[in-house]
Amino acid sequence: MPVIISKSFRFEAAHYLPQMPEGHKCRRMHGHSFKVTVRLKGPIDPETGILMDFGDVKKVVKPYIERLDHWCLNEIGEREGIALLQNPTSENLACWLFQELKPQLPDLYSIVVDETCTSRCEYME
Ligand SMILES: [Zn+2]
Known part of the structure; x- marks a missing residue:
């Protein structure tokens, strides 16, 4: 019988969405x-x-959160050559x-990115 477990992480970051139409507020930083x-x-x-120790989930995910925290996501995309972060929508981030x-968490089912309290994206294969 399968179960779903989830662990949430928070970080602060800036972004702008260059592919949005001219004048769209999300084009601004x-x-x-x-x-x-x-x-x-x-x-x-x-x-x-249990399915997996939450502490072990944290060990895998935390370095990624630290890599994003207090950066401009577009800058990370440019600097590290990550195409998805050069247009860092919640969809692309997820x-x-x-x-x-996924390679480190074989049971990974989905990633949910909340960008506000009311707007989020869930990515799954
Ligand atoms: Zn935004």
Whole structure:
């Protein structure tokens, strides 16, 4: 019987969305208090009674959060040659995180990026 567990992380970052239409407010540099929720799906281990230790999830995800925190996401995209972060929509950010984390978290089910309290994107394969 599968379960879904999730762990959330917060970071502050600036971005601008160069592909939005001329005059759109998101083309201007602005910031968000982002929340990233990592969701894993799989069976409960009959020995331990858990899917995965939340502490182990944190060990994998934290370095990525620290890499994003208090930066302009577009700058990271340019500096590190990451195409998805050169247009850092919540959709592209969720997609990039999924691709980066999946090899290290085989049970990864989805990544949810909240850019405001009411607006979010969920990426899954
Ligand atoms: Zn924004």
